[in-house]
Amino acid sequence: MTGQPPLHEAVAALAGRPAPDRRRVAPDAVQPFRATMRNDFLTPRGTPYKWQDVTASLTRTLTGGSVGSLVPVRYQWDRVDAGTGSPDGEGEQREWTFARGQSFTSVLMHTDVAGVDRPQDPPPGTPLSPMDISYPGLPKAPAVDLLLMLSWDVVTFEMLCTHLTTTPALRTPGSWAELDGISGSWAELRFSDPGATAVFRNAHATARHLGHGTYGGRPSVVYTMTCLDCVLDVRSGPVRQRGRSSYWITLQADAETGDLLFAEMTEMIVATVTGADGQRVPVQKRRTVRMFAGTELPAPTASAAAPALPETEPAPRPTADGAKLAEALRLTGRVADHLTWQVSSLAHLPQGMADLTLMGFRSVVGADLPGTYRQVKALQAGLRAAQDGDGAVWSRLPEYRRSLEGLLAFGQFAADGADRLLAGDQPGRDIMTDHIRVVRVDLTDLLALLDRLAQPVPVPSATGHESEAQP
Structure with missing residues (x-):
């Protein structure tokens, strides 16, 4: 006995172990997640004058065989509740029944499917739609746009989880890296109105491996990521928004499988909206988004020990065939x-x-x-x-x-x-x-x-x- 609390001993045992360099998922696993999003609309002095709250549960399933290390997945919304508020009072949370059962597709990159030795290539002519974040069956409505926004956040967290765990420079606690694969990347974001488009372009992105922890009884690797002054331009008919987004993310990945356990993002948006009459209106918004594995947010316990990872010996040097x-x-x-x-x-x-x-x-x-x-x-x-x-x-x-x-x-x-x-x-x-x-x-x-x-x-x-x- 060292006299240290069990959690300290467990985390200390992980300290010298590098982060997982691959992500692994089970072929038949149905992974539940919970997600929350709060959008605060701010005065020029930074005080919220209204806000939107969204709380959701969703599941992730594999949709077919992987190609190389590209694994197609589907996310389905099981329940979504939303409400609005202001300093004068909170509105009642209501379920968005229109969202129940809706789904979108994406891919997990650099991911291995457990128990599959070699992914099979799909037959020639097989249509490939690796990512489709849209809800064509739903009407044009602000609520649908919020659902699309949260869908993009889910994909962002999943892709960042893979990117952080597979970046060689972030293998050990305390390491720091420039994320060249994210810096300068861009995406066109869809809205429920086909005439509305948004372009988001990442600025210089950096990340740090903070160390080890636990989440939901699983040992985790903890990262933080920063990306400041990203371009965020939106156009809807004659109305245009030109602005900047800065965001900070803390993420926990499973120390054994590299899968996502928890992610939290704070985003600040500062923009100017120009109407059809040419009048400009400043806009300040703060977004807080969380996503975590499981159906309930586990309460932290000081006595919960992180499961110890099995000791591994360095692999022998391969002999070439x-x-x-x-x-x-x-x-x-x-x-x-x-x-x-x-x-x-x-x-x-x-x-x-x-x-x-x-x-x-x-x-x-x-x-x-x-x-x-x-x-x-x-x-x-x-x-x-x-x-x-x-x-x-x-x-x-x-x-x-x-x-x-x-x-x-x-x-x-x-x-x-x-x-x-x-x-x-x-x-x-x-x-x-x-x-x-x-x-x-x-x-x-x-x-x-x-x-x-x-x-x-x-x-x-x-x-x-x-x-x-x-x-």
Whole structure:
């Protein structure tokens, strides 16, 4: 006994352990979440003069087989309650019955499905819609816009959870990193009114690994993330809003699986709304959004000990298989050729579309085209060196996997975009779809090969036989 409280001992046991570098989900798991959102409308002095409260429960399920490490998921709203208030009094919370059973789809990137050795590629011609955050069956209404806003927050927390846990620079407590894959990324946000659009562009994003904790009886890794002065422009007919958003997020990921346990965001929005008459009105808003795994918010208990993670020995250095290495080299070369083709194809896109494609590429992959090409060529050089016995490539494998998985994810979005862009050009659409399908197969095969190559070779026992796990 050390004399320390059990919680301190449990957390101390985690302190020297790196954060999980992969996210794992069970194929048949139905993960419940709770989410809350409060929007405070502020006077110029920062005092709330009215507010909106939304409390919701939802579930996440896998919608099919994964492609590489891209796992499609569906979120369904089980119950949503909302109310408004002001300094004069609180309004009654009411259930939004129209939201019950509504759903939206997204993807979990850099995620493994437990018990699945190699994700299968979907059959040719399978329609791919990796993300669809919309409610076409609901009317145009401010309440539906709030539901869309909370839906985007859910996806933001999920994507950030994966990004933080798979960033190599954030593996140890106290580490700090610039989030290049988030900085400068952008999204077009939909509203219930098709004529209303919003563009959100992230500014410089940074994160820190704060350490370890517990949530709901699970050991967790705690991160904080900051992104200040993001662009937030909204247009609805003749009305325009131009403004800036700054937000801060604290997030807890499961220390064993990397899945999301808890996230909390505070966002400040400062903008100017210009009406049809040209008159400008300043707007200040503060948003507080929380999302946590489970159906109830667990109360913190000082005596609850964090479950200790099993001790792990460093994995033996992989021994390269000549045939697998040669095949991985061939596939890496094909991926590099695809990136070269991607650059040349930009010249054939309509004016302005090339810039949007490049922005989308960087948002999904986390690097621009030249940087991704250099990563693929570095992987190719590392694999070639491994043929001569140099194993330096294996320590950088998580970094290379991130680039390849980002390419795989971008291919999913590109397939969906090609269907819209080339709707009137069936031959062109067929060529693009076939090319994307071939690249997707190459990337999936390459990721699976790298996984097999990175597996440690069993260490022979003193008797000359391979060691076996004891029951």
